[in-house]
Amino acid sequence: MFFFTYLRRELRRRMRQAVVTALGLAVGIGLVITVTALSSGARTAQGKVLGALFGVGTDITVTTATAPAPGGMAQITPEPYVQHSDTLSSPTQGTMSASAVAAIARLRDVSAAAGGLLLTEIKTTIPADNAPPPTGFQPPVQVSVTGVDPGHGALGPLAAARLASGRAFTASQPDAHVAVADAAYAAAHGLRAGSAVTIAGARFTVTGIVRQAAGSNAPQLYIPLARAQALSGLDGKVNTVYVQAASAADVAAVTGEISRLLPSATVTNSASLANSVTGSLKTTAQLASSLGTWLAVLALLASVAVASLLTVAAVGRRVREFGTLKALGWRSGRITAQVMGETLAMGIAGAAAGVALGLGGAAAAAAVAPKLTATVQTSNTGQGGFGGGLSAGGGIFHGTVGGPVQAFANPNATHTVAVPFTAPVTVGAIVVAVTLAIAAALIAGAAGGWRISQLRPAQALARVA
Amino acid sequence: MYELSNVTKNYQKGRRTIAALRGVSLVIGDGEWLAVQGRTGHGKSTLLQVLGTLDRPSTGTVSFAGRDLAQLREAHVTRLRAESIGFIFQAFNLVPTLSAAENVESALIPLGARPAQRRRRVTAALESVGLADRARHLPSELSGGQQQRVAIARALVKEPRVLLADEPTGNLDEDTRDEITALLEKLWRDLGLTLVLVTHDSAVARRAQRVAIMHKGRLSIRHDTRRAAQ
Ligand SMILES: Nc1ncnc2c1ncn2[C@@H]1O[C@H](COP(=O)(O)OP(=O)(O)O)[C@@H](O)[C@H]1O
Numbered sequence: 061m062f063f064f065t066y067l068r069r070e071l072r073r074r075m076r077q078a079v080v081t082a083l084g085l086a087v088g089i090g091l092v093i094t095v096t097a098l099s100s101g102a103r104t105a106q107g108k109v110l111g112a113l114f115g116v117g118t119d120i121t122v123t124t125a126t127a128p129a130p131g132g133m134a135q136i137t138p139e140p141y142v143q144h145s146d147t148l149s150s151p152t153q154g155t156m157s158a159s160a161v162a163a164i165a166r167l168r169d170v171s172a173a174a175g176g177l178l179l180t181e182i183k184t185t186i187p188a189d190n191a192p193p194p195t196g197f198q199p200p201v202q203v204s205v206t207g208v209d210p211g212h213g214a215l216g217p218l219a220a221a222r223l224a225s226g227r228a229f230t231a232s233q234p235d236a237h238v239a240v241a242d243a244a245y246a247a248a249h250g251l252r253a254g255s256a257v258t259i260a261g262a263r264f265t266v267t268g269i270v271r272q273a274a275g276s277n278a279p280q281l282y283i284p285l286a287r288a289q290a291l292s293g294l295d296g297k298v299n300t301v302y303v304q305a306a307s308a309a310d311v312a313a314v315t316g317e318i319s320r321l322l323p324s325a326t327v328t329n330s331a332s333l334a335n336s337v338t339g340s341l342k343t344t345a346q347l348a349s350s351l352g353t354w355l356a357v358l359a360l361l362a363s364v365a366v367a368s369l370l371t372v373a374a375v376g377r378r379v380r381e382f383g384t385l386k387a388l389g390w391r392s393g394r395i396t397a398q399v400m401g402e403t404l405a406m407g408i409a410g411a412a413a414g415v416a417l418g419l420g421g422a423a424a425a426a427a428v429a430p431k432l433t434a435t436v437q438t439s440n441t442g443q444g445g446f447g448g449g450l451s452a453g454g455g456i457f458h459g460t461v462g463g464p465v466q467a468f469a470n471p472n473a474t475h476t477v478a479v480p481f482t483a484p485v486t487v488g489a490i491v492v493a494v495t496l497a498i499a500a501a502l503i504a505g506a507a508g509g510w511r512i513s514q515l516r517p518a519q520a521l522a523r524v525a
Numbered sequence: 526m527y528e529l530s531n532v533t534k535n536y537q538k539g540r541r542t543i544a545a546l547r548g549v550s551l552v553i554g555d556g557e558w559l560a561v562q563g564r565t566g567h568g569k570s571t572l573l574q575v576l577g578t579l580d581r582p583s584t585g586t587v588s589f590a591g592r593d594l595a596q597l598r599e600a601h602v603t604r605l606r607a608e609s610i611g612f613i614f615q616a617f618n619l620v621p622t623l624s625a626a627e628n629v630e631s632a633l634i635p636l637g638a639r640p641a642q643r644r645r646r647v648t649a650a651l652e653s654v655g656l657a658d659r660a661r662h663l664p665s666e667l668s669g670g671q672q673q674r675v676a677i678a679r680a681l682v683k684e685p686r687v688l689l690a691d692e693p694t695g696n697l698d699e700d701t702r703d704e705i706t707a708l709l710e711k712l713w714r715d716l717g718l719t720l721v722l723v724t725h726d727s728a729v730a731r732r733a734q735r736v737a738i739m740h741k742g743r744l745s746i747r748h749d750t751r752r753a754a755q
Pocket residue numbers: 518519522525536537538543544545563564565566567568569570571572739
């Protein structure tokens with residue numbers, strides 16, 4: 061077809077201009093793709109961190125700042141010289157009546173609420189008075205044990221867990237002596253589905269092994285809430301309430317309602333958690349969304365401007381050619397279509413190069429970027445902070461156990477999560493970028509077309525004489 | 526073919542008005558060969574542009590084949606130009622990226638002919654100017670005379686009624702000038718064209734039936750072989 065022959069020839073003749081135009085567009089498109097990938101990567105990473113810290117599906121956690129309940133059952137082995145103690149307690153978090161769970165569940169815009177009891181089992185061996193002094197200090201053994209409500213599998217500490225083997229709790233066994241073990245703990249202690257484990261002197265059968273997101277500070281064992289309450293002597297009590305709002309838009313409102321309902325409780329939602337996140341992750345997310353977006357928009361505008369100017373200039377240089385075509389009876393529209401075809405071809409080449417640049421840029425950024433870290437400041441006492449899995453690990457050793465345990469206390473109770481950074485390029489981003497490139501090319505072509513319509517054929521020929 | 530009465534053309538250059546044509550009245554018969562001479566800047570090209578419907582006069586009327594061009598809309602005029610009027614320029618004005626054959630073909634594009642038919646007509650046109658063997662050459666690979674032959678083939682491939690030539694030999698050496706002039710004369714005779722040829726060159730003008738002189742935008746007939754022949 062003549063259109064394509066002419067198009068091809070012109071592109072080849074004006075190769076340098078075509079390459080410059082296409083490259084200009086490619087840089088703009090590449091930046092858009094890279095920045096989109098970076099910010100979506102940062103968003104994903106942030107989501108992962110928040111999910112890890114907070115639990116998928118949980119919008120709000122409620123904990124209380126009242127005094128911790130160090131109580132719990134002591135299993136003292138009555139041996140003549142050595143005493144073994146095995147207690148299960150809530151050393152760092154205050155407790156609430158389980159009726160608070162029901163009250164929260166009744167609030168407007170709350171779709172579900174589940175209670176949890178985050179406990180610590182501490183096994184100590186106390187030497188007898190007349191025993192020879194121990195050769196070395198023997199630290200007490202600690203296991204984090206969490207009581208979960210089997211009736212609310214989708215909410216609470218197990219919601220985000222991936223079942224590695226066996227099965228999770230079922231609602232039909234609210235009171236059974238069954239336990240679910242974290243994969244890392246199970247591996248360290250040779251547990252598998254069917255194994256037996258003793259918690260505070262009671263025997264449990266492990267029914268399943270779960271894996272939690274990296275950095276989530278997961279509890280080591282999960283048991284039904286009722287059993288946790290019984291073993292810790294915290295009957296009818298919970299220390300964390302997991303709340304799911306009817307929709308994401310309701311989270312703020314529900315947070316307020318719960319605060320009014322339970323004035324002494326600490327109510328944390330993912331927004332307030334996100335605000336307390338610091339570290340490279342936050343900087344990256346901010347950089348990608350603010351500076352990156354501006355950069356991409358600027359580059360795109362610049363490339364559109366460059367393409368348009370180059371096209372208009374090229375039309376200016378081809379006045380005689382187009383004047384001749386007009387003299388041959390070509391309509392302005394046909395000449396404009398020819399120029400549009402040229403810029404469109406440059407746009408498509410630019411889009412292809414831009415997608416390659418964008419993919420390369422995103423891959424390079426992901427390869428160069430170190431693991432992003434997010435640091436969450438938990439409150440110093442470990443109790444009024446947001447509940448979730450955090451206090452079970454970080455804040456656990458605080459002063460309630462007494463004695464040598466104190467030495468382990470986490471002094472500043474921050475929790476740092478490292479997340480590998482990815483910059484995923486989505487098909488959607490590519491489609492948007494290619495559309496932008498083609499739109500830019502058409503804008504440039506339209507600018508050229510406007511210039512052509514300004515030409516009088518006679519004017520074009522006047523330059524010849 | 527043409528009937529011009531009191532045609533003026535003014536160009537606005539900044540605040541100055543340049544009167545390129547100052548009342549030209551002229552009748553050009555069907556199949557006539559009119560040569561237009563005159564010094565540079567006296568309105569020859571402007572006259573050719575008005576005849577070629579590339580520009581409209583400021584005042585006065587131009588009728589082509591009995592139709593007042595002022596009455597026609599731009600699209601109609603473009604169509605008329607595509608079908609009936611061929612141009613030849615001093616600088617050849619070939620599209621540099623297109624081969625000789627493609628340059629000739631470009632004149633058939635607005636006519637919407639089928640590709641096979643276009644190719645046949647292009648081959649015939651190149652043959653008629655003696656360049657059948659140069660069809661695939663680019664303009665840069667052709668001599669000036671050959672380029673002007675391609676331009677002539679491009680002007681004639683659509684079988685126009687009128688051929689307008691603006692100093693077609695101005696860029697050529699003497700031998701080539703004579704070749705091109707002879708070719709134009711032969712085509713004019715064979716095809717029954719109306720030929721309006723602007724030239725500086727009296728040797729070329731002498732071959733025409735009539736010679737007009739443009740002076741300061743006014744036209745006067747100097748020589749008329751038709752009357753002499755009668
Ligand atoms: N597009 C234009 N704008 C302004 N002035 C023009 C334009 N075209 C021609 N002229 C002026 O009109 C006069 C006639 O020009 P032209 O017809 O090209 O003369 P010729 O072909 O005889 O050399 C000249 O003075 C020229 O400068």
